[in-house]
Amino acid sequence: MAHTRNTIRVALVSGGHPFDVPGLVEAFQSDAGLQVVHQHMDDWVSGNRSAYDVVVFYHMLLDTPAENSGPWYAGNASTALAELGATDQGIVVLHHALLAYPKWEHWSKLVGIADRTFGYHLGNKLKVRIADRGHPITRGLDDFEWVDETYTMADPSPNDNTILLSVDHPQSMKHLAWTRTFGRARVFCYQSGHDRTAFDNPQFRRILSRGIRWVAPGESATCTIPPTTRAIFYPEKGRMAFRDLPSPVCEHGTILCESIFTGLTNGTERNMLLGGNYAGRYPIQFGYQNVGRVLEVGxxxxxxxxxxxxxxxxxCSHMHHFLAPAANPENLIVKVPANVAPQAAALFGMASVSLHDVRRARVGLGENVLVVGAGLIGQFASQAARATGAMVTIGDLDARRLDLARSLGAHHTIHLGRPQSWADVAALGPFDVIIETSGADVLRDLLGRHPDRSLLRPRGRLALIAGRFDVTYPFNAAQGLEVEVLHAGHFFHDDLVTVARLVSEGVIRIEPLLQDAVPVAEAAAIYERLRDQPQSLLGTVFDWR
Incomplete structure (x- = not known):
């Protein structure tokens, strides 16, 4: 089954060589997902060895273990070490543990080097090359430099080892890190790690942590994906492009997923694409509607x-592979219900925004609600408001969108492009709540210049949803009616869970709003429409399969 425990239990076994204990322990403690117990070899041998998911050997005991050769308290090291590989308990051989038991064939087979005659050299500056950019331990890492002790001895053979890190230095073996299997166990061998210079290095810590996770039992260690993954971004104002990014690696508190569909967030992404109030500096990478299949669980x-x-x-952005935060109960993540199509679920985010807007406006049973704008946010807001028992009117300039809203349960629809449209809206008022989702310059029409001409009833609520730089409205009218002007942000976990349930139950309907489901390779044409003809788009998802 997948590795879903809160921590990986690690035995850090030392002996036979002094080292900076606090420094190494701090390196392990930098990963909150590791529960590390430091112990001498004697204690590990005589203790409950099966209590650990992974054993990290950092000892340099040189005498070949023999049956019952040590003191009574030391246990039987020969038997304990010979049992390695009998189960899927992971094994990490770190730094000088590669040199342990130089004449013992069993240890040579475990680390994958037959002749371990060695020399050592302190303080070498190394230019380390990533030899395998697709492996989960080194995926997404760049070549790097650091200073560490090195060994001169034979290298592991690439024939039965996967080489991860290499270096070209006259005082070092060529390969610094490799993986292999030993019986049923995975083994990660890592030549680095002499002192605090290495222990404090973020790259050392990252590789060590990933190595431990890779050898740990469970399906979470088995995933292999390409070293790079495709992503959508905006390199400059008005233009979308693809770029290849280092593939993410599953870390503590996350799940690694492969995208099935991602949903376009029409208003927010157009705002960013055209340099609106959400844009910031280019290049921009964005997207918050990801449906994916779980590959690894941290x-x-x-x-x-x-x-x-x-x-x-x-x-998580429009990406082929993405990391989703999943450890916090408030993370915005939910399993897609079995009776909901994945492409429809790719619009859960916008539906959740709309539900949050309705909750933020405190829409209640029997209230009269006006939704301005029949884009996706307005469509979902209309459905969510109706689900609360409110009477819903929705207005827009697009007759086709209004027809959709009516078919999805809106009680009244008003075409706002006609000369008498606001009078028609007023005839259906006054409204307890107005949810403005269009971003258009309509606040004077909604509030009027005088309280007697407002579409809101006294102490009504006006929720402003669409992104805009500034908000201007008639103060006297709003003051006279004591209008509440409300802002709503993204959405919360409970909004998402509720949307998933309501969609599963058929209360909120997504599929009638799903207009374009296109292969991600055709995304450029969608973004051109988003830029130049936004009204032509409604529900849009990219297919990454």
Whole structure:
């Protein structure tokens, strides 16, 4: 089953060589997903060895273990070490542990080097090359430099080892890190790690942590994806492009997913594409509607398993592979219900924004609600407001969108492009709540220049949703009516969970709003329409399969 425990239990075994104990322990403690117990070899041998998921050997005991050769308290090291590989308990051989038991064939087979005659050299500056950019331990890493002790001895053979890190230095073996299997166990060998210079290096810590996770039992260690993954971004104002990014690696508190569909967030992405108030500096990478299949489950995560289809609204961007935060109960992640199509679930984010807007406006049973704008946010707001028992009127300039809103349960629809349109709206008022989702310059029409001409009843609520730089409205009218002007942001976990349930139950309907489901290779044409003809788009999802 997938690795879903809160921590990976690690035995850090030393002996036979002095080292900076606090420094190494701090390196392990930098990963909150590791529960590390430091112990001498004697204690590990005589203790409960099966209590650990992974054993990290950092000892340099040189005498070949023999049956019952040590003191009574030391246990039987020969038997304990010979049992390695009998189970899937992971094994990490770190730094000088590669040199342990130089004449013992069993240890040579475990590390993958037959002749371990060695020399050592302190303080070498190394230019380390990533030899395998697709492996989960080194995926996404760049070549780097650091200073560490090195060994001169034979290298592991690439024939039965996967080489991860290499270096070209006259005082070092060529390969610094490699993986292999030993019996049923995975083994990670890592030549680095002499002192605090290495222990404090973020790259050392990252590689060590990933190595431990890779050898740990469970399906979370088995995933292999390409070293790079495709992503959508905006290199400059008005233009979308693809770029290849280092593939993400599953870390503590996350799940690694492969995208099935991602949903376009029409208003927000157009705002960013055209340099609106959400844009910031280019290049920009964005997207918060990701439906993916779980490939790996990190420590600290429960309730998710490899193979699950999930929706994440935590701004994971339009990417082929993405990391979704999943350890915090408030993370915006939910399993897609079995009776909901994945392409429909790719719009859960916008539906959740709309539900949050309706909740923020405190829409209640029997209230009269006006929704301005029949884009996706308006469509979902109309459905959510109706689900609360409100009477819903929705207005827009697009007759086709209004027809859709009517078919999805809106009680009244008003075409706002006609000369008498606001009078028609007023005839259906006054409204307890107005939800403005269009971003158009309509606040004077909604509030009027005098309280007697407002579409809101006294102490009504006006919720402003669409992004805009500035808000201007008639103060006297709003003051006279004591109008509440409300702002709503993104959405919360409870909004998302509720949307997933309401869609599953058929209360909120997404599929009639799903207009374009296109292969991601055709995304450029969609963004051109988003830029130049935004009214031509409604529900849009990219297919990454």
């Amino acid at each position: 420590t600290g995560v429960s309730g998710f398993h490899v193979g699950d289809v999930i929706f994440s609204g935590d701004s």
